[in-house]
Amino acid sequence: MVEFDDGTTQYARVTFTNPKGASIDYTGEFYLASATDLTLPVNNPVIKSFTIPAGGDLNVDYAVPIPLLAVQTADYVACLKVLVGGQPVVTFFGSDGVRVTFSPAIGWGDIVWNP
Amino acid sequence: MTSPITSRAGSVEPVFPQQLPAIPIEPPDPLAEVYGRMTWDLPASISYVAYREVIAAVDIWNPTGIDRMYAVGYYFINPQGVIVAHDYLQFLGGITFTAFLLYANSPVNMTTVVTFKAPSVGYKFGLQLLELEMSGTIAVVKYETSRLEVALGIKQNGGGGGGGIPLTDMLGAVLIMVPMALIVKEIQGGKNNHGRI
Numbered sequence: 001m002v003e004f005d006d007g008t009t010q011y012a013r014v015t016f017t018n019p020k021g022a023s024i025d026y027t028g029e030f031y032l033a034s035a036t037d038l039t040l041p042v043n044n045p046v047i048k049s050f051t052i053p054a055g056g057d058l059n060v061d062y063a064v065p066i067p068l069l070a071v072q073t074a075d076y077v078a079c080l081k082v083l084v085g086g087q088p089v090v091t092f093f094g095s096d097g098v099r100v101t102f103s104p105a106i107g108w109g110d111i112v113w114n115p
Numbered sequence: 116m117t118s119p120i121t122s123r124a125g126s127v128e129p130v131f132p133q134q135l136p137a138i139p140i141e142p143p144d145p146l147a148e149v150y151g152r153m154t155w156d157l158p159a160s161i162s163y164v165a166y167r168e169v170i171a172a173v174d175i176w177n178p179t180g181i182d183r184m185y186a187v188g189y190y191f192i193n194p195q196g197v198i199v200a201h202d203y204l205q206f207l208g209g210i211t212f213t214a215f216l217l218y219a220n221s222p223v224n225m226t227t228v229v230t231f232k233a234p235s236v237g238y239k240f241g242l243q244l245l246e247l248e249m250s251g252t253i254a255v256v257k258y259e260t261s262r263l264e265v266a267l268g269i270k271q272n273g274g275g276g277g278g279g280i281p282l283t284d285m286l287g288a289v290l291i292m293v294p295m296a297l298i299v300k301e302i303q304g305g306k307n308n309h310g311r312i
Binding site for chain 2: 036084085088093094096
C-alpha cells in the first residue's frame, strides 16, 4: 500500500511492451477507482497514446492527480485501461492499494475556558 | 493537545483474487469455457532441459456479451505428481496487477507472454483462467473457465527424474508474466518515492 496526500500529483511510470511482430498503436488510461466500482474513476483518467514497434518497449509516465478528500483517509485501486487501435482490450486492477490521506490533517486543541 | 479527526472512509481492500481452487482439481467444466477462453502456443508436451527457460505466448479473451473480470492461476506439478507451486500470475511492475477486466466479446484478445522454468524434467506447468466476481471489495473466484498444461518432457540431462525438489527451489524458478502492456511500473514522489510496491 502506498500513501499519498490528497490533492497532490504523483507520477506513475509504466513500461509498455509490444510482444507482437508488428508495430501497434496503444492507448493507456491510468486512473484510481474505489474497489466498489472499479470502472468509475475517482480522478480524471490520464490518457496517453503511443506507438511501439514490433518487440519493443516504451516507458510512459503518468502524472496522476490524487483526489481531494472530505474525510481523513480513503483507499483506492490503481487501474490501467489499455486500448489497441482505439479498441479496449483490458483493464488491469492493482493488487496493492493506494491510500490517500487528507492533508493537512485537521485537528483541534483542547478547549480552554477563560484563558 | 491536538486530536485528529477520527472520521474515515470505509476501508477498501486492494483487488486481489481469493479462493484459488485447490489442486488437484477436476478439469474445468467444458461448459465454463463460454465464460472465458485462453490458448497458448505450446503443445501438450515439450522436450526439456533442467532450468531452461520456456516462453509461451498466451491469448486470453472474453467470448461473452458482458464485461468480465479474470485472473490467471499457475501451478507446477513435480514428477511424483505433487503440486509444488500454485499461485496467481502477477503482471509485474512497480504496481502489481493480478485481476483484470476483459470487455464483452473481446474486440482484441489480450496477448501475454509467460516465462517459466523448472529444476528438472518431468514437471508439468499449467495455467488456469479464473473468472472473478466482486464480493464487497474482494474479488473471489467464480469459475475456472479454461486450463492449459504442458509436460516438460523426459529428455536427458544430468540428474533427471528430479523428485523431491523443495518448494522453495521451485518458487525461485517460477515465472515472469509480461502482459501485452506493462511490465514495470514505478510510483515516483509522494510518501513512497521508492516506487516499488
